[in-house]
Structure formats: structure tokens, C-alpha cells
Amino acid sequence: MYKNFFRYLISAIFLLGFSVNSNADFKVGFVYVGPTGDHGWTFQHHEGRNAVEAAGIKTTFVESVPEGADAERVIRQLAQSGHDLIFTTSFGYMDPTNKVAKDFPNVKFEHATGYKREHSNVSTYSARFYEGRTLLGHIAGKMTKTNTIGYIASFPIPEVIRGINAMTLAAQKVNPNIKTKIVWVFTWYDPGKEAEAAQALIDQGADVIMQHTDSTAPVQTAEKAGVWSFGQASDMQRFAPKSILTSIIDDWAPYYVERAIAARDGTWRQQDTWHGLKEGMVAMGPYNSAMGADLVKEVEQLQKDLASGKVHSFTGPIYDQKGNILVAEGKVADDGMLAGMSVYVKGVEGDIPK
């Protein structure tokens, strides 16, 4: 009896704390996994936040929030301190975001790259980065002399495997002898490891390097070794002006502005967003003139066709490494298959780590 009374009292005080700030001005909070100066993943989310701010909406951010026990507290503090919409910008925030969302039904939550929407106030969003990979593959297939493309991969999750496959398929289309060599570094951000992996791939004969990690180390290593490379997440041209052929740019700004305005005006609804070149969530950096005018033209056309839907990154026939058919001729892979992709296509060397 006494114990229960104590519990309710605590809960009441606890809930009181939540409601105090609900009348404050409309504010948007951002939780970042890295420092805003990483020049990759977090940098781009921060650019998105700047756009929201420029649209006249107040924002707050917390950077370098570890994906462990701390994330839930930071998200909860943002919710508690009067933020009406909170973007949690890393996969590891999935469970904490849903947990906090349960306790704050009036606050909207947007979780990047996750798949759990356990409450009606949680949306998820991600970009079709693989469309950018298709363009990289086309360029890489044309530019390589050794027919070997080096790929630095982070974790064997569907998103990363999708990128490897999209790139390989596009490269094969223009150069059937292409081989994709992969080094798994099991990190999103570790300049030392990424540089080592790039060097290892170059030593194995790769003359085009690309990466699904966040630092600028791979492009800088490629620049030093005199091989081609691509920027990842943001325009990394200034870090390797000779080596970088183009960059895949994550442009979250239009989405963030749109969602912030919707939440402010009361038109925000739960959704699962997966935008690509068409909507501009995936954009390309400037093309290096070393590609030659013809190739630039080709790639720009392909970019248009991918955006319009005329060309799909995963058009059949697609075979797995053993030669089994994955997508039949004339068909395209549906989003369900893309979301759960867990096998390599033919032409990729090695096995997916298990």
C-alpha cells in the first residue's frame, strides 16, 4: 500500500516535469552520433538543421551521443525541455527513440535509417543511397584500368550490401570484367582503419576506391596513391581534388524543413520515407573533368533516368555469386527485397561476414 503510494507519487512528480514546458515556442531537437565537424554523416545532418533554422524555426542539437545507455537520456531531455520534434540521426537510437516516444505522445520523433515505428508519433526516414552507388559504379567501370574496384564497407547490414551490389551491377554493365574487392572495417568512423583498408585495396590492384564509412581518410589515401576515389555523405572534393570523381551527398535539408513545418502547423503524420535522386535526398557532387566530357554526359543522363524512374538500379537479370537468379529478366527488385538484401551479386569477391 505504502509502496504503491510512493510509486504513484514519484510518477506524478515525474509527469509534472514533462508538462511544464509544453506551452513553450515550437522547437526542433537533433541528436547526432558524431561531431558536427566529421565532414561526413553528422556534418550533413547538421547542414539539414541549419536549413531548418534558416526557415525560422528554433533548433537545438546534441553531438557525439554514444549509441549506448546515454542516448535515451539525451532524447528524453530534449523531449522534456520543450522540443516538439526530435530527429535522432543514427541507427543505434532506434530503441531509445521508441522508448521515449511512448512517454511523450505529444512530441514527434523522426528516426533515421531504422525500421521500428512502435508508436504513432515515430516516423522513420532514410535515403536511397544505392541510386548514387549506381552512378559511381558506371563511372568506376569506365575509369578503371585494372578492372578492380576497392570497396571499404562498414557493417554487413542490408543498406551496405545494397550499395555494394548496386555499384557492381552498374560497373558490370559498362565493363563485364569488373571485380569488386571488399574490406570490412566494422566501424562507421575510424580514419586510421579506413586509411589502412584503402591502402590494402590499392595494394591488391584496385585503382578505384569507394567507401561506406564517414571519414575523409579513404579519399586522402587514394589521392596520395594516385588512384580514383569518391566522396561519401558530403562533397569531399576539397580533401582530394585530383582523385575524387564525384561524391554521393546526403541532402537532408529539404526533408527536415518540410517535416519541421508540418509538425509546427499540425499536419505531421507518421510515415516511412525512403527518398532518392528524384526527391533530392540523394544528390551528386561536381563531376571531375578527368572523366572526360562524354562520360560526364552519360552519367548525367543516367542520373536523370534514375530520378525519373526510367532506369532502376536493380533491373533483372540479376544473379547471386553462385549464379542463382535473384531478379528475373525485365523485372526490377521491389522495396521489400531491397530492404532485406543480404547476399552479394555475381562479380563481388569474398563472403559476407557472419
Next chain:
Amino acid sequence: MIKIEKRNDVPMALYFFTPFIAIILTILGGGIIFYILGFNPIEALKFYFITPISNLYGFSELLLKATPLCLIAIGLSFCFKSNNWNIGAEGQLTFGAIVGGGVALLFYNQEGFYILPLVIIAGAIGGMIFALIPAILKTYFNTNEILVSLMLVYVSKLLLDYLVVGPWSNPEGFNFPETRQFSDSSRMPLLFEGLRIHAGIFLALAAVMLSWFVLYKTYLGFQIKVSGLSLKTAKYAGFKGKTMILVVFMISGACAGLAGVGEITGPIGQLHRMISPDYGFTAIIVAFLGRLNPFGIIFASLVVALTYLGAETAQIFLQIPKYTGQVFQGMILFFLLASDYLLFFKVKILNLKKNELRH
């Protein structure tokens, strides 16, 4: 000329008072930094040290954060008091979490009151075994325990990486680097609804009591303290040095393992790559700030935990970069060591001319 002399008469009261001086200097130093950065120092310090614990939720989060720091620091105090420099508590925490987490996964979807205790004991044993490696290498092969224990941190972290990516990864988790969520039977019971503070805090308090008892009321504690003051005396007195090294490392490892298992069965609820934001290293600061005294460590763990929370609040409310938290932790240690130096040594400024005249 400057001459440095050892003081022979250091008052004990002052010895326990210097940590407070260090904290005050840190707060002043922080205020100056905030001022230089263009913030109102009083307001910034308020958001740093008061706002985070101004409500019940914040206070419970402080206790949650302090729990692993306190546990690890208690363990480390045994090592440090006896001149054994265990720098690898982070590795012992990780290995304890691996072993404890392994047991939790083994009992996935099973019910039973005995599961959680098993998980906790497994975590303690895991940490203990991992701490025994540098201890055995030190006693039997004369290796340097600082290097060995530090390097083993990377071994355990890479092992955890391997397990959560590979054999232990969640079969329904799309290959994301994490295990299944543990069943409720292997989760720490929560103390209050809606708060994350869990039963692990009692483990920390029990460790404090036990360590006080062992250090001040037993022969082992006496041996540990004597060895810390003078290894030669300890040898002369006939203490079994090797056994003692093994024992203090085991205690230290068990505490770190408990901290690890407390985190994964408490707020985290599964194994993944980010189970600890370097608690094992931060606890070194806690141990010294607490003067290697069990009750001092409770106080120190709360202070250091507050620097974590304060950094978050200061960034949310004032957009002060979150890295100031680490600056504060660094400053605390710096001011503590500096004031210790002045406590134990006299700095004399000699007048050379006078000296010359005398000769």
C-alpha cells in the same frame, strides 16, 4: 633558484580536503572557459551542475551514471592502494559483459528467479578472469601490468565486435551489430516506474561496504595498505606478494565485470558495440578523486557522473560543445594532482646572492 623539498608533516585532514579544492578550482576554471567562449559563466555553470539534477528524473539519471563508475573505482582502489596499476578496467568491464551477456542469451525466453543472479555472477567471474591475465603475467613473468592490462582492452572490445556482428547477432536483426534484447528474467529490476535506476545500485553500495570492511578490518586489507606504502616493508614483514597481486586484480576485475553486466542488464538490455563510454578509464579519475577511500569514491563518482550529465544539459540549453565534459574531467584530475604535489612537496625560492655570500 627553485628548490623542491618533501614535506614530512602532511596533515591528514588536508589530504582529504584537497579533492574539494580541486573541484572548486575546476568549477572556477570552467567558469573562465565559459566566459572566454562568450557565455555568462554563472548561467553556464548553473546549467552544468544544477539543472541536470533539479528534478527527480535527473537525480535518478545521476545515480544511474554513477553506479558503474563507483563499482569500477572501488575495485581499482584495491589495485592502486597496493601499487598495482590496473589501467584495463574498461577491458574487464567489456569481458564481464560478454560472459554475463552470453549467459543472458543462453537463457533467452526462459523464466526463472535464478537467471539474473547467474548472469550477474557470470559477469563478475568474466571480469575476474580477464583481470587475472595481467596479474599472472606480472607475478610469474615480470611483465608490466600497465601495458598488458591496457592492451587487453582492445582485445576484449574486438572480441565483443566479433560476437555481436557474427555468432551472437540477432537473427531477426538484419545483420545489425547487436544481439537480441535480453528477456525480462535477465534484466535488473527497476526501482521506480518510469525511472531507469535499477537494482545494480545496491551492488555498488554493497561493494562500498565490503571494501571498507576488507581494507580497514582485515589482515588482507592491512597487507594491501602496507604494500602500497612500502613494498620493501611488506617483503620484510613476510607478506606473500604474489598472492596479494592476484587477489587485488581479481577483486578489481570482478567489480569492473559487475559494472559491465549492470549496464547490459540495466539500461541497455542487450549486447552491442557501445556498452560503455569508457567508464573503465573515467573510473581511474574517480578512484583518485575519492582518495581510494570507499566513501570518498561514492562522492567522487557522483561528481564525475555530473560532468557527463552537465555536458549534455549545457549543450541542449546553451549549445556549449559537449566536449567540455571531458575538459572538466581532465581539469579535476589536473587540479587534484597539482594540489597533491603542493601538499607533499615544499617549493622554496632560494635567494642565490645570499647563499653565495655565506660561502
